[in-house]
Amino acid sequence: PNPDRIAILDNLMYDNGTDPVPEIKAAMLTQFTRRGPDVFANIGSAQEPDNCILQKEQYITFGLKKWSKCERTNTHDIDTYLLADGAPPREIENDEDRTKRLYQGICAGCHAYNMRMIGPPTLAIQALYHKNPEGIANYIADPHKIRPDYPPMPTQSHLSEELRRKVAEYMLEIQK
Numbered sequence: 001p002n003p004d005r006i007a008i009l010d011n012l013m014y015d016n017g018t019d020p021v022p023e024i025k026a027a028m029l030t031q032f033t034r035r036g037p038d039v040f041a042n043i044g045s046a047q048e049p050d051n052c053i054l055q056k057e058q059y060i061t062f063g064l065k066k067w068s069k070c071e072r073t074n075t076h077d078i079d080t081y082l083l084a085d086g087a088p089p090r091e092i093e094n095d096e097d098r099t100k101r102l103y104q105g106i107c108a109g110c111h112a113y114n115m116r117m118i119g120p121p122t123l124a125i126q127a128l129y130h131k132n133p134e135g136i137a138n139y140i141a142d143p144h145k146i147r148p149d150y151p152p153m154p155t156q157s158h159l160s161e162e163l164r165r166k167v168a169e170y171m172l173e174i175q176k
């Protein structure tokens with residue numbers, strides 16, 4: 001959910017932004033524009049300066065202020081993105097770190113903090129389950145369909161009861 005070092009090189013884009021989702025429409029209003037952007041970067045990590053775009057002026061963009069101009073123009077010299085020696089094993093420092101990684105690695109793929117992604121925003125869930133981590137832990141073990149305009153949420157019963165509880169507490173605590 002939080003990609004680093006995005007590089008957008010030359011792309012052909014057309015017919016973009018004619019029917020944007022409500023969140024993008026709201027962002028367009030702040031820019032007095034009636035055409036949606038070709039490239040939209042959400043606030044947060046997408047603002048990190050390590051992202052680049054080759055020819056920003058070719059597209060209508062939103063939220064790319066801090067993006068630099070890419071140094072490379074193509075990927076001809078890249079055969080693989082795999083690391084030559086593989087990745088070193090991940091060091092999990094403590095329980096807190098494990099919970100955070102679990103949330104970032106699973107839940108945040110569908111739940112963004114304050115906007116609709118695949119699932120409802122975390123902020124909305126925090127309001128619904130205020131002081132009730134147990135409720136979240138139970139729901140995610142056996143999710144049932146609630147919102148007609150969302151897909152069903154897949155079960156998280158692969159997580160132990162303890163981890164479900166911890167990730168639920170974490171979901172209620174996070175602030176961005």
Ligand code: HEC
Nearest residue numbers: 106107110118119120125136145146147150151152153156
């Ligand atoms: C593959 C996408 C996906 C993943 C991964 C996912 N969710 Fe969800 N989640 C959804 C969707 C979609 C809904 C809305 C379901 C509905 O309303 O029918 C939802 C709804 C919820 C709700 C709201 C239940 C309610 O009563 O309204 C909670 C709480 C929740 N998810 C917690 C989590 C937690 C915690 C994790 C990580 C362990 C997680 N989700 C991972 C897609 C996902």
